[in-house]
Amino acid sequence: MSAPYAKLPAWADYGLIPLINLAVAFLVAGLVVMLVGENPIRAAAILVEGALGRGQNIAYTLYYATSFIFTGLAVAVAFHCSLFNIGGEGQAYVGGLGVALVCLAFDSVLPWWLVFPLAIAGAALFGAAWAFIPAYFQAKRGSHIVITTIMFNFIAASLMVYLLVNVLKPAGSQAPQTRTFLEGGQLPKLNFVLEALGFSVRSAPFNLSFLLALLAAFLVWVLIWRTRLGYEIRMRGFSPKAARYAGVSETKIIIIAMLISGALAGMMALNPVMGDQNRLQMDFVTGAGFVGIAVALMGRSHPAGIVPAAILFGMLYQGGAELAFEMPNISRDMIVIIQGLVILFAGALENMFRPSVQALFASLSPQAAGVEARQGEGG
Amino acid sequence: MAHTAIELNGISKSFGAVHANRNIDLKITAGTIHGIIGENGAGKSTLMSILYGFYQADSGRIQVAGKPASIKTPSAAIALGIGMVHQHFMLVENFTVLENVMLGAEGEALLNTSIAKARDELERLERDYGLEVDPDALIEDLPVGLQQRVEILKALYRGADILILDEPTGVLTPAEADHLFRILRQLKEEGKTVILITHKLREIMAITDNVSVMRQGAMVATRKTAETTVEELAELMVGRHVLLRVEKGEGRAGDVMLSVKNLTVKDSRGVTMVDDVSFDVRAGEIVGIAGVAGNGQSQLLEAITGVRQAVSGTVTLDGTPVELTGEADPVDLRKRGMAHVPEDRHHVGLVLPFEENENAMLGYHWQDKYLKGPLLDIEAIRDDARRKIEKYDIRPADCRLKTANFSGGNQQKIVLAREMEQDPKVLIVGQPTRGVDVGAIEFIHRRLIDMRDQGKAVLLVSVELDEIRSLSDRILVMFAGRVVGERGPEATEGELGLLMAGVEKKEAAE
CATH class of the missing domain: 3.40.50.300 (P-loop containing nucleotide triphosphate hydrolases)
Incomplete structure (x- = not known):
């Protein structure tokens, strides 16, 4: 049979449908807010105010968004190879180890702008290494990458606890964390940019790695749509048989795609470790690896969608924190519920409203709906 | 005289700017085998999908057995006695024949009584129509010819009086195809109506009573099969004279x-x-x-x-x-x-979701002419694709179009050109x-x-x-x-x- 849907104009496909999905997610979230006995409209106002109301809040929103851009890109690259990398959390965690080792080694001898490239390399290398093992098992042994990457999240968590408690903790300290990095291990903040725009920022962790995230988004676009490697990744993602026919080694392409994915996830660690906390501490990833899945789904695995989706989730994080503070009935878990709803509607139920939107478009203007009716054989 | 099984009046269906069906009139006499031929993209499948409830027509009327019908879903079609055998079988490979026939028509929550009933009914159908298949065989163990019989049995089990077969012989040997035709004749003798969609002119000539020709979404002619020729039908289908047999000189075999x-x-x-x-x-x-x-x-x-x-x-x-x-x-x-x-x-x-130009280099994408340093040379790739489109007359001539949106023939030309x-x-x-x-x-x-x-x-x-x-x-x-x-x-x-x-x-x- 033919494809059941007619094509939509790009703006509706990439703009309208995600917005509808988002609106429904918030509508359902509003019902949950009503259930706990609060006014959903006031809650929404507090959330938006908390995310964007003042320079301080915007800076926090962008700080969170930075992490989500990295993890979203990581998931997207693997998606293009039809691999579901759920291990962003663990890869980012281990990536933090790479950052910390570089910073601990060089922070006293080199300025931050020389440490930064080394730390990027460290983060990418450690993240990629953590992704390599599941990738190898998938490519060589057919072990399902979803299962192995989930398990490697737990292994990463245990490994990091061991390292922090037994190896990296300075003697005599009670806290399972490294020593604080010196100047050479601290990224400059970008708060002055917001201040130059007329916002006032007291102190916020918004830092240089945001620009690195934007650069990474651009480079991922180049990689996927403008290089031979990206072409081969997409080929294997759409059709493993065609890739084999075209001479693309499945083993090689799976491993390469996962290494890139792991490296991007690892680079997320730069933001909290080098940009904010200036030390490696336990559980610094705080779910960003998983949020990356939602971001990639919502951004339809395209960097131009991932950046706004990451900013949206940054708003949810920041605004949610304010909401939990202002409305005691609403805990931080509420934000997890909203996230879950966004994932549900933007990801799992992505196509739920598509047929009706398409029918609407088709009835409004047959010319605009494009062509995708008959295809292949049997016409 | 025989009454009309299906009558379509002014059926039109557009997908965006493309008219898949335009103002189609078709009358199918009950108890006949009616062939519908046309090239890929002529609108045969769309028309049958409308009849089977996959799509709704933008305009036009459908009458089944003389009564106006509104067919919104396949189950509505089944209720009206319309059954469809798809080109690609819709069978559960690791179910038995009986289980496949019952699937979706189980009747009640507990299976044991309905299984017995279904088995009796299946055996009766097999006997009546010469459709022998072991009800307990697994689908995956059956050759395609028998799998197709299961599809036909499925439709009959649901009470189909009108059977639509979409390119049924594509997967069959000549002998199996002959057997299928015997079955279709048998069905006709039992009073069933058969609609046969095919692009093979020989089959039309061999088995149908009437034949309708579609071209570019329109119904261009309906003929009594006995009163037409292969040449006439081919010309109606394509809209110009067609060489059915290639002319070739003597080969000169070398090393x-x-x-x-x-x-x-x-x-x-x-x-x-x-x-x-x-x-x-x-x-x-x-x-x-x-x-x-x-x-x-x-x-x-x-x-x-x-x-x-x-x-x-x-x-x-x-x-x-x-x-x-x-x-x-x-x-x-x-x-x-x-x-x-x-x-x-x-x-x-092919990678169907790719743009045409991306497929025009599939397997040769490592060649220097497609690369510019570390990047793909997008302009060179598209120029190369446009050149092949031109030379092989691939339509539509749009190298940015998704490959899935080309017809089968044009997809094959993309591969051949490459x-x-x-x-x-x-x-x-x-x-x-x-x-x-x-x-x-x-x-x-x-x-x-x-x-x-x-x-x-x-x-x-x-x-x-x-x-x-x-x-x-x-x-x-x-x-x-x-x-x-x-x-x-x-x-x-x-x-x-x-x-x-x-x-x-x-x-x-x-």
Whole structure:
């Protein structure tokens, strides 16, 4: 049979449908807010105010968004190879180890702008290494990458606890964390940019790695749509048989795609470790690896969608924190519920409203709906 | 007199700017076999999808057995006694025949009573219509001919009086197709109405009572089959005069370019699929491999092209051996002059979600002309695609269009253009015209002959006997993994048919 849907104009496909999905997610979230006995409209106002109301809040929103851009890109690259990398959390965690080792080694001898490239390399290398093992098992042994990457999240968590408690903790300290990095291990903040725009920022962790995230988004676009490697990744993602026919080694392409994915996830660690906390501490990833899945789904695995989706989730994080503070009935878990709803509607139920939107478009203007009716054989 | 089973009036359906069906009138008499032919994209499937409730018409009326009908879902169609046998079977492979027939019509929550009822009903249907199938056989163990019977039984079990068959013979041997036609005649005698969608003119002539021709979304003619000819129908379908048989001169065979010796290949379950096969293909000749689908042709192609591991034997390409461990580098084979049009263009030869230009370089994307430093040279890629579109008359002429949106014939042209434009020494072609319309078949056949005349060695595998006979300089017949005979192009269909069925006639050899 033919494809059941007619094509939509790009703006509706990439703009309208995600917005509808988002609106429904918030509508359902509003019902949950009503259930706990609060006014959903006031809650929404507090959330938006908390995310964007003042320079301080915007800076926090962008700080969170930075992490989500990295993890979203990581998931997207693997998606293009039809691999579901759920291990962003663990890869980012281990990536933090790479950052910390570089910073601990060089922070006293080199300025931050020389440490930064080394730390990027460290983060990418450690993240990629953590992704390599599941990738190898998938490519060589057919072990399902979803299962192995989930398990490697737990292994990463245990490994990091061991390292922090037994190896990296300075003697005599009670806290399972490294020593604080010196100047050479601290990224400059970008708060002055917001201040130059007329916002006032007291102190916020918004830092240089945001620009690195934007650069990474651009480079991922180049990689996927403008290089031979990206072409081969997409080929294997759409059709493993065609890739084999075209001479693309499945083993090689799976491993390469996962290494890139792991490296991007690892680079997320730069933001909290080098940009904010200036030390490696336990559980610094705080779910960003998983949020990356939602971001990639919502951004339809395209960097131009991932950046706004990451900013949206940054708003949810920041605004949610304010909401939990202002409305005691609403805990931080509420934000997890909203996230879950966004994932549900933007990801799992992505196509739920598509047929009706398409029918609407088709009835409004047959010319605009494009062509995708008959295809292949049997016409 | 016979009444009207289905009447369509002014059916129109648009997908955006494309009119898939425009103002279609069609009247189908009850108790007849009515053929609908047309090229791919002519709108046959859309029309039948409207009748079967997959799509709603934008305008027009449907009447079933004289009563106006609104068919919004397939279940509504089933309730009106309309059944459909799809081109690609919709069966659960690891269910039995009985379970498949019942699926979706189980009746009640507990199965034990309905199973017994279904078994009785199934046996009655099998008896009445000569559709013998073991109700307890697993679908995956049945040959395609029998799987198709299960599809027909499914429709009858749901009380179908009007049976739509979409390209039913695409997967059948000549003998199986004949058997299917006997079944259809039987159904007709029992008073059922059969709508047969096909692009094979011979089938229309052999079995139908009436035939309707569609072209570009419109119904261009309806004829009594007895009062028309193949030539007239072909012309109606394409809108111009068509050469049904390619003209070709005498071949001039040169050096051996591809040599296969004692090749044995097993499939993933360890069953021998290619059994000690040897043959040569010389420059300037087309060697055709005939055979019913599933007799080892696919595995033979895969082994020769280095995709599937061989158990033993050798394959030499222009004097150099081909790696047979299943780890051969397809890129290396291409560099050595082997071009390959795979049997399955949907999953192997093309990446359907890709833009056309991305597929026009698939497998050759490593070539310098497509690259600019570390990046793809997008302009060069698109120019190259546009050049091929022009040269091979691929329509629509839009290299940015998603490949899935091209018709079957044009998709195949994309593959052929890519492989032929590499100027290979050896061209290996599997099922070049499967699901391809008449106009494109003519074009594809012409190009294959041209390749031969340019001195290429062409190995052609096809289940279409006509195609093998009209193109090949030599014909090898495969049965159960072995080459059971070699014939010249003058061999009769009957002779080849016997070989394909495994009936060896020693005295007829060479």
